[in-house]
Amino acid sequence: MSSTTTTATWAVVTASPDETRDLGRALAAAAEPGAVILLSGPLGAGKTCLASGILAGLGGGDIAPSPTFVLIREYDGRLPVYHFDAYRLEDPEQAADLGVDEYFYGDGVSVVEWPENLGSYAPKEALWVRIERPAGARSTSGDQSDETRRFLFRASGQRAVSLLEEVRRTWPTQAS
Numbered sequence: 600m601s602s603t604t605t606t607a608t609w610a611v612v613t614a615s616p617d618e619t620r621d622l623g624r625a626l627a628a629a630a631e632p633g634a635v636i637l638l639s640g641p642l643g644a645g646k647t648c649l650a651s652g653i654l655a656g657l658g659g660g661d662i663a664p665s666p667t668f669v670l671i672r673e674y675d676g677r678l679p680v681y682h683f684d685a686y687r688l689e690d691p692e693q694a695a696d697l698g699v700d701e702y703f704y705g706d707g708v709s710v711v712e713w714p715e716n717l718g719s720y721a722p723k724e725a726l727w728v729r730i731e732r733p734a735g736a737r738s739t740s741g742d743q744s745d746e747t748r749r750f751l752f753r754a755s756g757q758r759a760v761s762l763l764e765e766v767r768r769t770w771p772t773q774a775s
């Protein structure tokens with residue numbers, strides 16, 4: 600039996616979109632070729648916000664507003680960055696037709712929104728990030744004043760575990 604840790608979890612809270620982008624930059628700084636980062640959470644959770652921090656941190660510029668039919672966009676940074684928005688994917692087979700494996704198992708950094716829509720094509724070894732608006736903090740009036748977001752990380756596989764450990768190490772410790 601190997602004693603190598605192949606899963607790890609971590610939770611962190613951000614208080615603003617800027618802090619979420621900083622978290623993305625921390626992920627970018629720790630990312631190595633072949634990293635796969637899967638971002639789940641409801642509409643408006645902050646997936647694209649975190650992805651924009653990852654992209655900026657890798658020196659890939661800003662996320663381009665996508666026409667509805669574009670599912671994958673490629674950026675050049677320190678490493679190639681592949682940003683997928685699978686929201687409109689109708690069938691996981693469509694992902695296979697797009698050649699997602701070429702991206703996931705290549706040398707770039709893959710960042711995926713709505714990874715659930717990939718079904719079995721979502722890599723097993725990846726860093727899953729579930730983004731939530733803490734229930735207690737939700738505004739009853741439905742306004743946009745609350746900027747608290749909770750990020751629940753779950754790393755599967757040695758590469759993702761190393762990535763998560765590095766982010767934890769570099770992220771400022773929060774007073775609780």
Ligand SMILES: Nc1ncnc2c1ncn2[C@@H]1O[C@H](COP(=O)(O)OP(=O)(O)OP(=O)(O)O)[C@@H](O)[C@H]1O
Pocket residue numbers: 613614615616617619640641642643644645646647648649712745746747748
């Ligand atoms: N702490 C925070 N982190 C990230 N976004 C926040 C935060 N607080 C407020 N927001 C707001 O929440 C929204 C997040 O939008 P974003 O496009 O990133 O969501 P998304 O998860 O990608 O949604 P979609 O499923 O529609 O793609 C933005 O309007 C942003 O300003």
Ligand SMILES: [Mg+2]
Pocket residue numbers: 646647648712
């Ligand atoms: Mg989005």
